[in-house]
Amino acid sequence: MEDVVGEMSVSNMNEATSINLLKLAHGVFEDQSRALSDIGRSLNGEFLEAVELIYACTGKVIVSGMGKSGIIGRKIAATLASTGTPSFFVHPGEAYHGDLGMIGSNDLVILISYSGETDEVVKLLPYLRHIEAHSVAMTGNASSTLGTSADVHLNVAVEREACPNNLAPTTSTTATLVMGDALAVALMNRRAFMPVDFARFHPGGSLGRKLLTKxxxxxxxxxxxxxxxxxxxxxxxxxxxxxxxxxxxxxxxxxxxxxxxxxxxxxxxxxxxxxxxxxxxxxxxxxxxxxxxxxxxxxxxxxxxxxxxxxxxxxxxxxxxxxxxxxx
CATH class of the missing domain: 3.10.580.10 (CBS-domain)
Known part of the structure; x- marks a missing residue:
């Protein structure tokens, strides 16, 4: 039934509309690919500092962000946790209402906000300074509150969003996600994280089964x-x-x-x-x-x-x- 509806919908679409939609879709891929390449080429010593700071962390790596940044943050925390870096996500709003107790002085916090001024995230800074916990900020504005207050700033600035109105977080969230993946991969290399290590965290997966079964x-x-x-x-x-x-x-x-x-x-x-x-x-x-x-x-x-x-x-x-x- 769904296939029939899909065919009817496409057949009812005029050729000009079809061409325009495909052009827009191709543009999203091209815009985001270009933005990712630009950010990749701009990686510098600050990225290496972030890797070393996380590598040296004796506690947990805690990721925090609001809205779309929070969704990306959850994925980054999950990727880090499954590749040898103990990590979890804390919602900044919940943190300010009791969950700050989940963050200790030997932990490191990755703060995500494209503007670098998200109120709920910025409010975490005084507590982090008080307990002397290290922090890494991912923003699109190095001069923002988060950009200047964190121990290390990772720039995920993009020229524009893929959204036609340049409003909905699209390219910027992709850039943040890939920055998180870059950190995870660099840390895997730094820790000499091997397939058998990955299997221990994924015993239910196909690779985990193959590596753990004799x-x-x-x-x-x-x-x-x-x-x-x-x-x-x-x-x-x-x-x-x-x-x-x-x-x-x-x-x-x-x-x-x-x-x-x-x-x-x-x-x-x-x-x-x-x-x-x-x-x-x-x-x-x-x-x-x-x-x-x-x-x-x-x-x-x-x-x-x-x-x-x-x-x-x-x-x-x-x-x-x-x-x-x-x-x-």
């Missing part, structure tokens, strides 16, 4: 048989194991090769008659293996690199199981 936890049982096993026995074990692969072992129980579904097909195509064949005749030697303590992310990378759909999990030459591509 091969031994998801591997499937894989059948084993002697290198003298007949072709029929190999087929029986592969069918029964339901993994499309069987390990071939010597008398000492050490893996010397594997036979896959593909090996069976190739043997039939090449030999025709298979009654005389043994596992030793058709197996692939030197299979790629991985440790049972390897994580799924490593399994996935190795399978992709070697173009495998199955990966034998082994300790030394002893096969323990198999990880399939769909497990990772």
């Amino acid at each position: 091969a031994r936890e998801v591997m499937h049982q894989v059948p084993s048989l002697s290198c003298t096993a007949s072709f029929a026995e190999v087929v029986h074990e592969i069918s029964g194991g339901k993994q499309g692969i069987v390990c071939v072992i010597n008398d000492a129980g050490e893996m010397i090769g594997v036979v896959t579904d593909g090996d069976l097909r190739r043997a039939i195509e090449k030999q025709g008659q298979t009654e005389h064949l043994t596992a030793n005749d058709i197996m692939g030697r030197m299979p790629v293996t991985i440790s049972p303590d390897a994580n799924l992310y490593d399994c996935e990378q190795l399978m992709r690199e070697r173009k495998l759909t199955s990966l034998i999990v082994a300790e030394g030459q002893e096969p323990l199981g198999v990880v399939k591509s769909f497990d990772a």
